[in-house]
Amino acid sequence: xxxxxxxxxxxxxxxxxxxxxxxxxxxxxxxxxxxxxxxxxxxxxxxxxxxxxxxxxxxxxxxxxxxxxxxxxxxxxxxxxxxxxxxxxxxxxxxxxxxxxxxxxxxxxxxxxxxxxxxxxxxxxxxxxxxxxxxxxxxxxxxxxxxxxxxxxxxxxxxxxxxxxxxxxxxxxxxxxxxxxxxxxxxxxxxxxxxxxxxxxxxxxxxxxxxxxxxxxxxxxxxxxxxxxxxxxxxxxxxxxxxxxxxxxxxxxxxxxxxxxxxxxxxxxxxxxxxxxxxxxxxxxxxxxxxxxxxxxxxxxxxxxxx
Numbered sequence: 001x002x003x004x005x006x007x008x009x010x011x012x013x014x015x016x017x018x019x020x021x022x023x024x025x026x027x028x029x030x031x032x033x034x035x036x037x038x039x040x041x042x043x044x045x046x047x048x049x050x051x052x053x054x055x056x057x058x059x060x061x062x063x064x065x066x067x068x069x070x071x072x073x074x075x076x077x078x079x080x081x082x083x084x085x086x087x088x089x090x091x092x093x094x095x096x097x098x099x100x101x102x103x104x105x106x107x108x109x110x111x112x113x114x115x116x117x118x119x120x121x122x123x124x125x126x127x128x129x130x131x132x133x134x135x136x137x138x139x140x141x142x143x144x145x146x147x148x149x150x151x152x153x154x155x156x157x158x159x160x161x162x163x164x165x166x167x168x169x170x171x172x173x174x175x176x177x178x179x180x181x182x183x184x185x186x187x188x189x190x191x192x193x194x195x196x197x198x199x200x201x202x203x204x205x206x207x208x209x210x211x212x213x214x215x216x217x218x219x220x221x222x223x224x225x226x227x228x229x230x231x232x233x234x235x236x237x238x239x240x241x242x243x244x245x246x247x248x249x250x251x252x253x254x255x256x257x258x259x260x261x262x263x264x265x266x267x268x269x270x271x272x273x274x275x276x277x278x279x280x281x282x283x284x285x286x287x288x289x290x291x292x293x294x295x296x297x298x299x300x301x302x303x304x305x306x307x
Contacts, residue, residue, distance in 0.1 A: 002041050002044065002045075003270070004269075004270060004273075005038075005041050006045070007270045007273055008273060009047065009050060009051065011273060011274070011277045012277065012280070013273075013277065014050070014051055014052050015051070015052045015054060015190070015262060015264075016038060016051055016052070016053055016054070017054040017055075017161070017190070017192075017264050018034045018035055018038060018053075018054070018055050018056075019034070019055055019056035019057075019059065019103075019105055020032055020035065020055060020056065020057055020059070020061065020086055020089065020090055020093075021056075021059035021060070021061060021065070021105070022034035022035075024059070024060070024061065024062065024063060024064060024065055025064060028063070029063065030061065030062055030063050031059075031061040031062060032061070032089065032090075032093050035055060035090055035093035035094050036093045036094075038053070038094060039093055039094040039095035039096070040095070042094070042095065042096070043095050048096060052100045052101065053094060053096065053099055053100050053101070054099075054100060054101035054102075054103060054133070054190075055090050055094070055099055055101075055102065055103070056102075056103040056104065056105040056135060057078070057082070057083055057086045057087065057090070057102065057103075057104060057105060058076070058077065058078055058104050058105035058106055058108060059076065059105050059106075060075065060076035061075035061076065062075065069110075077108050077110065077111060078104055078107075078108035078111045078115075078116040078119075079108075079111050079115060079116075079119075080115055080116075080118065080119040083116065083119040083120065083123070084119060084122075084123075087099070087102065087123055087128050087129065088128075090102075091128060097127075098127055098128055098129060098130060099128065099129050099130070100130050100131065101129075101130070101131050101132070101133050101158075101159060102120065102123065102128075102129040102131070102132050102133070103132070103133040103134060103135050103159070103161060104116065104120075104132075104133075104134050104135065105135050105136065106135060106136040106137070107136070107137060107138075107141055113141075113144055113145050113148050114148050114152065114154075117145065117148055117149055117152070117154040117155070118152070118154060120132045120154070120155060121154040121155045124155045131155075131158045131159070132155055132156075132157055132158065133157050133158055133159035133160065133161065133188075133190075134157045134159070134160050134161070135160065135161035135162070135192075136161070136162065136163075137160060137162075137178075138177075138178065139176075139177035139178045139180075139181050142157070142160060142178065142181050142182075142187070143181060145157055146181075146185060157187060158187065158188060159187060159188040159189070159190055159261065160178070160182055160187050160188070160189055160190075161189075161190050161191070161192055161264070162174050162178060162189065162191060162192070163191065163192055163193050164189065164191035164192075164193075164194065164254065164260075165191065165193060165194050165195060165196045165200060165250065165254070166196070166200060166231050166235065166250055166253055166254075166292060166296045167196035167199060167200060167223055167228050167231060167296070168225065168227050168228060168231070168296060168298065169298075170193070170196065171296050171298075172298045174191075176301075176304055179257075179259055182259045183258060183259040187259070188259075188261035189257075189259045189260045189261055190260075190261050190262055190263070190264055191254060191260065191263050191264065192264045192266075193266075194250065194251055194254055194263035194264065194265065195247055195250055195251070195265075196222075196223055196228075196250075197222070197223065199223040199228065199232065200231075200232060200235055200246060200247060200250040201245075201246055201247045201250075201275075202232070202235070202236055202239070202245075202246035202247070204223070204232070206229050227295075227296070230295050231292075231295050231296050232246075233295075234291060234292055234295045235249050235250055235292070238284070238288050238291070238292070242282070244278070244282055245275045245276075245278075247275055247276055247279070248275070248276065248278055248279040248282050249279075249282070249284070249292075251263050251265070251276065251279035251280075251282075252279050252282040252283065252284050253284060253289060253292050255279065255280070256283075256284055256289045263279075
């Protein structure tokens with residue numbers, strides 16, 4: 001991994017996002033392996049101050065999540081007990097004194113949000129964590145957390161990591177309500193799957209064989225629709241006019257949104273990084289953004305029409 005992350009930093013990248021459970025679904029991986037790799041890389045390069053480290057807590061540890069609820073160790077959830085243990089494990093694996101952004105991976109319905117926020121607040125007070133964030137929260141869950149933080153004087157979530165891209169229904173799922181919460185309350189948005197699993201890169205084409213990809217069948221099931229093909233056509237058109245890679249256009253559209261801080265890219269090679277990183281410098285015109293907005297729009301409900 002060293003050569004890959006070296007290239008990322010050399011191209012101007014600063015944020016590295018991971019999670020404690022990455023990647024428990026891979027054979028022989030009990031969780032924490034991604035953090036360990038990142039930790040070894042930072043230690044060997046001596047570059048801790050050059051990168052922002054974001055990781056997450058919530059998912060069940062152990063191969064295929066085998067140490068979740070029902071296991072004697074119960075290494076899962078958002079309880080105070082597990083959060084305090086999990087952060088120490090992440091710090092050890094990452095070989096750092098603090099985590100820049102510590103995120104709850106998704107909601108834990110079995111733990112009061114006040115307990116979770118109280119524990120996260122203590123981590124900030126102890127210096128283990130600089131900021132806290134959330135991932136995969138609905139609008140009402142995010143508002144509940146913000147309200148609880150305000151009521152009890154706890155640290156508040158400063159960021160949200162949702163699935164968000166031009167593709168439908170992903171765009172609508174985020175923009176219907178969650179985007180408004182983030183924009184109104186100053187919550188930074190760091191979207192994952194900003195290229196819809198690779199669909200918006202242009203390697204998938206209508207009526208053509210699937211590319212060689214482990215995600216190909218998933219993309220077929222989730223993304224193949226007439227509207228998404230129209231979205232891709234518009235992305236390709238803008239890319240041709242700009243002399244840019246289609247993925248750069250899809251990422252630039254996200255960066256044009258006032259609430260988006262930085263999309264999280266999942267490149268698999270340095271070549272892919274070289275295709276993706278220039279998106280940070282690609283500023284779409286208002287007309288281009290409007291055209292992409294239009295082709296990816298959906299019928300608005302009455303509440304969505306509120307201004």
